[in-house]
Amino acid sequence: MKCRKCGGTAVLELRRHNAAFCAPDFLDFFRNQVREAVRKYRMLDKDEHVLVAVSGGKDSLALWDVLLDEGYRTTGLYLDLGIFDYSVESRRKCEAFAAGRGVPLIVASVAEEVGGPVPVIKEVTRRPPCSGCGLSKRYLMNRVALDRGIGVVATGHNLDDEAATLFGSIAHWQTDALARQSPALPSTHAKLVRRVKPLYRLSELETSAYAFLRRIDYIVEECPFAKGATSIAHKEILNRMEDASPGAKHNFLFGFLEKARAAFERTEAVELRECARCGQVTTGTICAFCKLADQVKRTL
Ligand code: AMP
Ligand code: FES
Ligand code: ZN
Numbered sequence: 001m002k003c004r005k006c007g008g009t010a011v012l013e014l015r016r017h018n019a020a021f022c023a024p025d026f027l028d029f030f031r032n033q034v035r036e037a038v039r040k041y042r043m044l045d046k047d048e049h050v051l052v053a054v055s056g057g058k059d060s061l062a063l064w065d066v067l068l069d070e071g072y073r074t075t076g077l078y079l080d081l082g083i084f085d086y087s088v089e090s091r092r093k094c095e096a097f098a099a100g101r102g103v104p105l106i107v108a109s110v111a112e113e114v115g116g117p118v119p120v121i122k123e124v125t126r127r128p129p130c131s132g133c134g135l136s137k138r139y140l141m142n143r144v145a146l147d148r149g150i151g152v153v154a155t156g157h158n159l160d161d162e163a164a165t166l167f168g169s170i171a172h173w174q175t176d177a178l179a180r181q182s183p184a185l186p187s188t189h190a191k192l193v194r195r196v197k198p199l200y201r202l203s204e205l206e207t208s209a210y211a212f213l214r215r216i217d218y219i220v221e222e223c224p225f226a227k228g229a230t231s232i233a234h235k236e237i238l239n240r241m242e243d244a245s246p247g248a249k250h251n252f253l254f255g256f257l258e259k260a261r262a263a264f265e266r267t268e269a270v271e272l273r274e275c276a277r278c279g280q281v282t283t284g285t286i287c288a289f290c291k292l293a294d295q296v297k298r299t300l
Contacts, residue, residue: 012209015246023213030210033201034066041184043196044152049073051150051193053141054097054105056090056219058211060156061097063199065214067154068101075150076105079140081133082117083223090219097216108144110136114289115296118225124299125292129225132292139289143280145193157197160204163253164234171234178264182257189272189281203249 001010003022010020014029021029038044050067054060054076067074078094081087091107098105111117114136116124121132141153162181169177183200187193199207211218226232241248274280275287282288 011213014206016203016242016250018246026209027213030202030206031066031069033206034063034070034198037183037198037201038196041182041196043184043194043198044072044154046071047073048152049075049150051075051077051141051145051148051153053077053079053137053153053155054094055156056093057156058216058218059158059161059199059204059207061093061216061218062207062210062214063154063156064097064103065101065216066210067198068103074103075148076103077141077144077153078105078107079137080107080109080111081136081223082109082111083119083225086219086221086224087117089221093217093219106144106148108140110140113140114293116300120300121292121296122225124296128229130229133225135288135292139280139287141195142191142193143278146191150193151187152194152196154196154198156199156207158199158202158204158207159249159253160235160238161231162197162200163238163249164231166253166256167234167238168230175264176266178261179266182261188269191274191279191281192272200253 001013001020002008003010003025004019005025005028006022008022011023012026013020044050050072052060052064052067052074054064056078064074064076076094076098078091080091094105110121110133114121118129118133118136121136122129125132145151145153162183166178166181169181183197185195202210238249238252241252270283272281272283273285275282275290276285277290278287280287280289
């Protein structure tokens with residue numbers, strides 16, 4: 001196998017691009033895909049301060065690594081979900097990465113903010129852990145960014161994550177979710193920061209290869225609550241499609257973004273208010289996060 005760029009020995013074959021690359025040219029390819037994502041969706045200004053949400057996994061640490069290489073001013077944000085050893089270990093990976101690169105990392109604890117860690121939230125709400133967890137993550141990312149005067153949060157969602165989310169939303173025809181599915185979500189209120197996903201053009205295989213070649217130490221284990229999640233089943237279905245026809249995942253997601261997404265955009269604006277309790281944005285009177293925190297504190 002020869003590198004498409006230099007003709008040297010390739011270390012990685014990317015079937016969907018019908019190409020193989022040597023290590024340095026693969027790293028170049030990876031960075032170019034991030035640049036293309038940033039350019040196409042006008043995700044970041046060159047001198048902008050970016051809050052990078054890091055979970056300790058390969059995707060978000062690879063993202064932080066690329067953004068640092070590209071010269072962005074970044075601060076990391078790790079949200080401690082309190083999920084047993086998984087959280088202890090993933091926090092360590094983020095702290096080690098930040099210390100190694102000499103960059104700031106903010107750590108916020110869901111247990112402190114909500115009144116209990118994710119396993120307790122799961123028991124109290126009797127809902128799948130990912131629902132309280134996802135709500136808390138989105139809320140805290142936005143609030144930390146606002147508190148620090150940072151206008152944009154970047155997450156490590158990759159092509160496989162985005163295609164699986166799209167698959168799930170289509171399976172249930174969740175039209176609101178389809179309207180929101182985008183590599184870049186603009187700010188629609190002074191108290192909502194932009195959210196961007198600069199890795200949406202890169203597959204899980206590609207982010208793993210990048211993290212490996214860059215010697216990034218990341219947590220390999222998945223969250224223990226992820227087992228049996230429907231998103232994993234959707235990823236498996238998409239992987240089977242990809243095996244049969246390389247590029248299937250890419251076409252599925254990119255086709256939606258280019259040809260179909262606009263059809264789901266709402267024409268009437270949703271009225272946004274500020275939560276009477278915490279001042280964050282909500283469509284009601286009290287935001288979902290404050291309601292969750294109330295429920296947890298009442299029960300404990
Ligand atoms: P997930 O929802 O676990 O697939 O993660 C998607 C993205 O959300 C990751 O790439 C991170 O950017 C961000 N993220 C997930 N978990 C955390 C966490 N505990 N702290 C900060 N950011 C996170
Ligand atoms: Fe949220 Fe697993 S990361 S429940
Ligand atoms: Zn609130």
